[in-house]
Amino acid sequence: MYELTVVVTKVLGTCSSEVPMKPGDYLTVRNGALRIPEGGHICLYALQSLMPVLTTKERRIGEKHSDDWVWRVHHVQCPDPEGRVIFHIVRSGEKAEMPPYTPSEPCPQPQTDPSLADLRVIVEEVRGKCTSGMQPGDGFLLKSGRLYIPAGRHFCLYALQATLPLLPAKQRAPLDGDWLARDNHIICPDPAGNVVLRIERV
Structure with a gap:
């Protein structure tokens, strides 16, 4: 099993989250467990695009690199066409340049949409x-x-x-x-x- 670091490397549009995702934001996955650093978060909609790939990327796969798409997939983007937040999935042992992490500022209060419950x-x-x-x-x-x-x-x-x-x-x-x-x-x-x-x- 690989440990994964999933890091925002680029934002090609404008992230519409109340606390926008930014380069350096990340999460880790190890043995099926997801962790987020203190002061960090993950956008629910971006997470839904990441989920199908994470369990596969965690595993060591016996197929030849040329036969299996998992070896070619290193990036996933947020489903919001206006946001275009790009995540890089890095397996343990892989070398990759990652932007530095800085905790996000807390969400402004009150919520912009009070009809949505936390x-x-x-x-x-x-x-x-x-x-x-x-x-x-x-x-x-x-x-x-x-x-x-x-x-x-x-x-x-x-x-x-x-x-x-x-x-x-x-x-x-x-x-x-x-x-x-x-x-x-x-x-x-x-x-x-x-x-x-x-x-x-x-």
């Missing part, structure tokens, strides 16, 4: 054995479109992948009869772990 996703229960080592109380915060993991902590990529599709809808007020209004729990896809996550409004 969310907290918390590990409520571990019914099996979590291979990522998550424990009750672990979690992350979603403020507008920015995802924060407490410094020195991690969140499992697979549990995160199960949670991501629901978050934009959970940030908004549901209409009467919407099943999402009462469903606040998700279980990690790993049947050995059975990690139960709770989504709550902050």
Whole structure:
């Protein structure tokens, strides 16, 4: 397994996040666990473009370089055509020039869109054995479109992948009869772990 450093190297447009992503912002992935440095965040929408590539890039692959696309993919861009934030995925042992990291300024208050709720996703229960080592109380915060993991902590990529599709809808007020209004729990896809996550409004 490789440890990955995923770093913003360029912003070819204008990042529309309330706290824009900038060159040097980064996250790391090791053994399926995502970490963000203190003062850092990752844009939820950019993360959705990164997720399908991270689990593959983490692994050592036996195919010849010429036969496998994973060896050729080193960059992923944010899905916002106006932002064009470019991420470089660097495996442990690879040499790459990376811009220096500087923590972001806190988000200005109040939120520009008060109709969007901030969310907290918390590990409520571990019914099996979590291979990522998550424990009750672990979690992350979603403020507008920015995802924060407490410094020195991690969140499992697979549990995160199960949670991501629901978050934009959970940030908004549901209409009467919407099943999402009462469903606040998700279980990690790993049947050995059975990690139960709770989504709550902050």
